[in-house]
Amino acid sequence: MDFVDSGLYRDITDYAHDTPTWIQHTAEIGTEAGLLVFVALFVAGWWRARRADTRAFAIAVLAPLATAVAYVCSEVLKSGVTEERPCRAVAGAAPSLAECPPHGDWSFPSNHATIAGASALALVLVRRVLVRLTAPLALLTAFSRVFVGVHYPHDVAAGLLLGAVLAFAVVRLGTRPATRLATALRASSAPAARWLTGPGPEPVAGRPVPPYATHRRR
Known part of the structure; x- marks a missing residue:
């Protein structure tokens, strides 16, 4: 099955094969290493x-x-769309x-690009x-998935957009309850909780000490 951007996919993968071997190896490693960064x-x-x-x-x-959360949503969407990988589908x-x-590890959207x-x-x-x-790192990670031949351009474009929108929504909606929990x-008197959350900012002279800081100094 050919998509509108199948020609672009061919152009990019053809170009990839014309690049020096070290660039090809770097792309193969970088497509995963970017996520570790x-x-x-x-x-x-x-x-x-x-x-x-x-x-x-x-x-x-x-x-x-x-x-x-964005990754899970990407996986759910993949299971519904069931788009075949271009490395098998593009003649x-x-x-x-x-x-x-x-087969069964579907193409749309790109999980790497979503993450x-x-x-x-x-x-x-x-x-x-x-x-x-x-x-730049997100764009390079997304492009590398097309460069190495495992995704269409529209897969990575959709993944980038999906990931950004969901991340923004989750952070904005979760900030208030997460702040209450962190406070x-x-x-807390539990050492593990205090280590995990840290001491917070140093008190500034003339300003009141936050409740959690007062608790820790007792």
């Missing part, structure tokens, strides 16, 4: 937010959760650089300056 950024964001105010900490914790296309996923789009947007909500890193955990 997002994981590292989530961990760094959580660690940094342990010394931030409670709302900032709540958003940092919601970021990976929002990405997980005359160059062989995929990556192993073509088995990349959700991660990029969620991390920007954690810290806006990260857009300089997360936006309670920071005031």
